[in-house]
Amino acid sequence: MRKNASKELYKQVYDYVVHQIKRGEWKEYDKLPSVRALAKEFKVHRLTVLKAFQLLKEDEILYVKDKSGYFVGPEKVLKENEGRTISTYVENNHLSTIHQVPAAYQFSKALIDPGLLPNKYFSEYVKKVFDLYPKVLGTYSNVQGDDELRYAFSSYLLKTYRFYASQDELLITSGAQQAIDLLAKTLIQPKDTILVERPTYSTAIDIFRQYGANIVGVEIGPSGYDLSELEHYMKNYRPRLFYVNPTFHNPTGYTVPVVQRKRLVELAEEYKCVIIEDDPFRDIYFKGKPPLPIYTFDTEGYVIYIRGFSKYVSPGLRIAVVVCKHPLMKNLIIAKSLADNGTSLLDQKIFLLYFFSERMQIHLSKLRTALYLRKEIMERELNDTSWKWTSPGGGFTLWVEMPEGLAVDQLLKSSIKHSLTFVPGIICDTQGRMGSWIRLSYSYANEEQIQKGIRLLIQTSNDLKYFD
Amino acid sequence: MRKNASKELYKQVYDYVVHQIKRGEWKEYDKLPSVRALAKEFKVHRLTVLKAFQLLKEDEILYVKDKSGYFVGPEKVLKENEGRTISTYVENNHLSTIHQVPAAYQFSKALIDPGLLPNKYFSEYVKKVFDLYPKVLGTYSNVQGDDELRYAFSSYLLKTYRFYASQDELLITSGAQQAIDLLAKTLIQPKDTILVERPTYSTAIDIFRQYGANIVGVEIGPSGYDLSELEHYMKNYRPRLFYVNPTFHNPTGYTVPVVQRKRLVELAEEYKCVIIEDDPFRDIYFKGKPPLPIYTFDTEGYVIYIRGFSKYVSPGLRIAVVVCKHPLMKNLIIAKSLADNGTSLLDQKIFLLYFFSERMQIHLSKLRTALYLRKEIMERELNDTSWKWTSPGGGFTLWVEMPEGLAVDQLLKSSIKHSLTFVPGIICDTQGRMGSWIRLSYSYANEEQIQKGIRLLIQTSNDLKYFD
Structure with missing residues (x-):
């Protein structure tokens, strides 16, 4: 099964070579760097580079002169190859x-089983939205999110977790996944190291990979992390961020205990590593309420909190909230404005009326x-x-x-x-x-x-x- | 006003140096590459690099040994600097x-002036949606977009432009801006060259810049492009894509004539350059209908068509459609699935009922x-x-x-x-x-x-x- 991971590596080398040739960095008949040199640059095994080179040879993009190495083939070959498909930079989901x-x-x-959702009540709330906001479809939402909804969230967070975040520190996104994507876009540049839990939400891996992150896994067990392992990674890799889902963790269901939550904040501050806390399952508890979110222990702005609601309010409404202290919020809003210019106002208003209701x-x-x-x-x-x-x-x-x-x-x-x-x-x-x-x-x-x-x-x- | 553009360049160099140091490529007390070498690598003027170096020196990240060049300062300085803010990779909007x-x-x-929109009718359509699709909020949309809506679009395109695009060749996005963002993400890697019109939609510039594109401008005038200039750029820069808005162009209002539209498709094929045709104003004509979209002249799949509707149907409904032939569509769907997992189904259904109505x-x-x-x-x-x-x-x-x-x-x-x-x-x-x-x-x-x-x-x- 390791095959898959290594397939991606050689593909990366393959694409890199094609890209360099297209950009004119390596011209036709130029000699390529040695397998050893590229392996070092990519921090991969030499066999991986060799595999990529062999494929490039099969595709006639490179050719071999005996014993003197790999060379760039005639320009027209690459163009013909290109003709077949338009190459892209997107990974898999x-x-x-x-x-x-x-x-x-x-x-x-x-x-959630759609049968468990209160579908029949939704139409009432939607009617109410149009009574209250007759022009709801006639205007864009504020990019950062509807003012009223952010105000309601701010009160909700204060009431529920005794944690104050102002309206300005909240961003409404089209689901938690968009929040992860915007944060990745804002924080990650190719080859930046980041930490995720092992195992973790697989779509998050795909998103981080898309931005070229070098991903290091931190094991999560029934009683949380191995903190000395975690500190070792923070110290040695200086990761940009650590993406965590500490409460009824997906996929394991584990919950990180309070004492570790506090220590995690200390480590984040010490090593300037942003913690992204994804928290979609918090309200789905079976025995008792889980510990407070990690971000409630943070005073320095190193924890960013993502609260998605698709999981139990309605998958049809794409609503999540990101809690983030300045100055990163400014950049997140820009990223959101460039991504889709704001979440559907109608969806936000329906959510507002429904989420804070008795029902x-x-x-x-x-x-x-x-x-x-x-x-x-x-x-x-x-x-x-x-x-x-x-x-x-x-x-x-x-x-x-x-x-x-x-x-x-x-x-x-x-x-x-x-x-x-x-x-x-x-x-x-x-x-x-x-x-x-x-x-x-x-x-x-x-x-x-x-x-x-x-x-x-x-x-x-x-x-x-x-x-x- | 050129100051702004050059500010971005030196900032890029500044950030690059910091990034290299953080990644450990350059360690404390290492000597930096020469100003000349970096200027060559970044394709910028030497003064730009010098400006970045001087700022890095002021921030004590670099220091100078007389006549022998710039050196990396002690590690702790960078860390102290980092403490001040969390650096990000987002540009401006x-x-x-x-x-x-x-x-x-x-x-x-x-x-559009919200007063010009048929707000009072929207609530009727929304009620209808819940009558027809009682579980609309209980399920995610198909990532590619609601089947019924894509079917309706496919018929609409055939009827309106006599152009057949199957349901599979259509992707629904949350507004045209998301479509541009997804296409940029799919097609652009840092330093790829792309073409845009001069002038163009400024948010598109910001989006392309965010993905590190090297942007070349192609002038648009009242009678279209200078085609020999355009061919020169295609030949010499081998751009990945050309982003155009040929019909009642934003900001100029110009419309590219039919003969140029056809030639543009030929050039795209010849130079393997994807044309992204953004077409939000087509239905807002004052004298007569504009020429057919460029993509209707394309047979080889080099033109991707974005049709947004926020401009005149409803800004509140974030709905646009992208027409794109395989195999690029596969990657666009992945990008969409990673970005937000599908556009709000409710919005899609409201749009479906409203857009194709007599009203x-x-x-x-x-x-x-x-x-x-x-x-x-x-x-x-x-x-x-x-x-x-x-x-x-x-x-x-x-x-x-x-x-x-x-x-x-x-x-x-x-x-x-x-x-x-x-x-x-x-x-x-x-x-x-x-x-x-x-x-x-x-x-x-x-x-x-x-x-x-x-x-x-x-x-x-x-x-x-x-x-x-």
């Missing part, structure tokens, strides 16, 4: 690819119960196996370690044939090494589907074993 | 800054008349001056050349004091040289405001002359 598989037993999406609180309380039951059913079905997991105190997913020797990629293939999907752990790990783990989401399928689906999954894995 | 000025005479926004056609026809009248009033008021412009056949703006010697930056300052805003031409030019032009928008202010405002503007400019 791995999770999105899996979600596109239609499945009767949907355990890959960490989303929303009732919905949330019912939702917690429903998800708790689904989790219990999933765990009960899994109890008969030798698979291992830590029962989460909240969130949407189980992070399950499969028995040694079970080929998770084979299991996924067979499962898809049986109309069942899950997320293979490997795409949640920057190092591509969590190959024996899977993420099972209990939030999307209903109780019956969970029961039948998990039995089917167990059966599929047993068949696989016999088949070997 | 110039237009957004001007729009934030509250003004009684608003001639800077190329947006929309009636609105559009009334709108054309209203805008034509406003343009006429603005031009009548300007007729008494020596200011020069070409009367546009459509669109939202007049592009006006001010008399020689008039300081446009002074005029803007004085105007803002009188609660009047316009766009200074300089921010619409990549070379920062169109200092004697201004863009006056007649779409946002009402007839009375236009009359009074233009008189005020003329008075302000006269006062300025006397003052000199």
Whole structure:
């Protein structure tokens, strides 16, 4: 499974060579730097460069003169190659690819079953929006977000976490994912080192990779991080940022304890490393409320807080809020203005009326119960196996370690044939090494589907074993 | 005014040096490359590098040993400096800054007066959406855009331009600006050369700059481009893309003739240069319909078409469509999925019901008349001056050349004091040289405001002359 990671590396070298030739840095018949030199520059193994060179040779972009090295081929070859496709600089979105598989037993999406959402009430709130704001569709939103909504959030944060953030320190984005993207764009330049948890939200990896980050993984376990490992990374790599999801963590469900939260803020300050705290699952707790967000312990502005609501208010409304102290906020607003010039005002107003309503609180309380039951059913079905997991105190997913020797990629293939999907752990790990783990989401399928689906999954894995 | 452009260059060098030191490429007490070498690498004047070095010296990041050059200062200095602010990689959004000025005479926004929009009908359409799609807020949209909406667009394009683009060749974005951003992200890597018109939509410049593009300007005049100049650029710079707005061009109002449109497609194919055609003003014509979009002449997939609707359907609904042939579409969808995971489904459904309705056609026809009248009033008021412009056949703006010697930056300052805003031409030019032009928008202010405002503007400019 390491193949994938190394595939990306040689592809990077391949693209780099093509890019240099196109830019005219290396002209036709020029000699290329040695494999050794490029390997050093890219900090990769020499075999990786060699692989890229061989492919470039096959594509007739480079040619070899015996023993004297690799040379740039005639210009026309590159042009012909270009003609075939328009080359691009976009990486993959791995999770999105899996979600596109239609499945009767949907355990890959960490989303709420649409049946659990209060759809029938939404139309009332929308009508109310038009009564209150008849010109809502006639104007752009303020780029930073609707004033009224930011004011309401500011009060909400104060009331809920006893933490004051002014309206000016809040930015409304079109979902948490846009927030991650804008922050990445604002903070990361190619080859900057950043930290993420291992495992982590795989789309975040794809986003950071898109901006050329050098990503280092920090292990997260049931009781949080290894703080001395973390400090070692901060000291030696001087990372720009550490992207964390410390509360009912996706995919593991783990929660980082308070004492570590406080220490994390100290480390961030000491090593000037921005903490990006992504917190979409906070309100989905099963036993008791989780510890306060990390950003509530921050006084120096090193923690940026992302609170998305698609997960339980409505996936249809793309609303998240970013809490960030000046002066970074100024740059975030510019990035937002260049990205889409502001989130849909209608969506913001619907959210405003709904989120702070009594009905929303009732919905949330019912939702917690429903998800708790689904989790219990999933765990009960899994109890008969030798698979291992830590029962989460909240969130949407189980992070399950499969028995040694079970080929998770084979299991996924067979499962898809049986109309069942899950997320293979490997795409949640920057190092591509969590190959024996899977993420099972209990939030999307209903109780019956969970029961039948998990039995089917167990059966599929047993068949696989016999088949070997 | 050229100061600004050069400020950005030395700042780039400054940031580069800091970045290299942070990454450990240059360590404390290391000698830096010579001013000459860096100037060559950055393709800038040596004085620019010298300016950056002097600032770095003032900030104690570098120090000088007499006659032997510049050296990296002690590590702790950089760290102390870092403590002050968190550095970021975002450039400015110039237009957004001007729009934030509250003004009684608003001639800077190329947006429609909200009073001209059919606000009272919108709530009906929204109610209809909830009748037809009760679960619309309970699900994400397809990343590529709602199937029904893309189907409707595909039919619309066929009916309107006799051009077939399948649903798969359409992507729905949250406004045209997001489309430009996603295309830039997909196609541009730092130092790639791209072409834009001179002048052009200033936010597009800011977006392309954000991705590190080397931007070359192609002049646009009342009868289009100088095609031999254009071919020269394509041949010599091998640009990745040419961003154009050939129909009622922003800011000039010019329209590129059919014969040039066809030739442009040939050049794009010959030099493998993607044409990005931004077309938000097409339906705002005053005399007759404009020529067909450039993309209708394209058979090889080199033209990408962006059709935004915020300009006249509703700024509140962030909806645009991108028409793009495979295989680039695949990468655009990934970029969209990483940027925000899909545009608000509610907004898409409202747009679907409204845009293809009879009422929309009636609105559009009334709108054309209203805008034509406003343009006429603005031009009548300007007729008494020596200011020069070409009367546009459509669109939202007049592009006006001010008399020689008039300081446009002074005029803007004085105007803002009188609660009047316009766009200074300089921010619409990549070379920062169109200092004697201004863009006056007649779409946002009402007839009375236009009359009074233009008189005020003329008075302000006269006062300025006397003052000199």
